Amino acid sequence: MELAALVSQALEANGIQATLSGGGAVSIYTENLYESRDLDFVTAERRERLAEALAPLGFSLANDKRHFTHPGTELFLEFPTAPLVFGHRVVDQDEIPRLETPWGRLRIVTPTLCVMDRLAAYWHWRDRQCWDQAVMVAERHAIDYEALLQFAREEGADAGDIEKLHERAAAQGR
Secondary structure: OHHHHHHHHHHHHOOOOEEEEHHHHHHHHOOOOOOOOEEEEEEOOOHHHHHHHHHHHOOEEOOOOOEEEEOOEEEEEEOOEOOEEEOOEEEOHHHOOEEEEOOEEEEEOOHHHHHHHHHHHHHHHOOHHHHHHHHHHHHHOOOOHHHHHHHHHHHOOOOHHHHHHHHHHHHOOO
């Protein structure tokens, strides 16, 4: 969370809109029960501008020209191209709130959007790990299950998955 917040603030200070999503969001919402090796910030910004904004933090563009690395951490930064999309649903980045952290504000998908992201991957690839991540987030945070049901319908996915998810979270008191 500390690194994500510092990166988010550095980007915003440079006028760059970028939202943390993917496994990094899962890590934060599960307090590292799931540990991601990268932080995915969705943005429309060019690599050159990202490099300028991240250089003061010690990050540089890796040889693969896709990731930013830092000598002091094994975590790397990746910048999937905007728009912020979960399945077929496009989310306006202006609607993404900032999470207050001990290290400052972090632009991150909400827990509900994080679950949508993981469910979209689960439905598309049948990746059980993504299902497990969705469950871990739902067990720890309030989730908008009506929004998830609507999302499942839009995706042509099994609404029963949302019911199962809700039952698992309810068993944990959510």
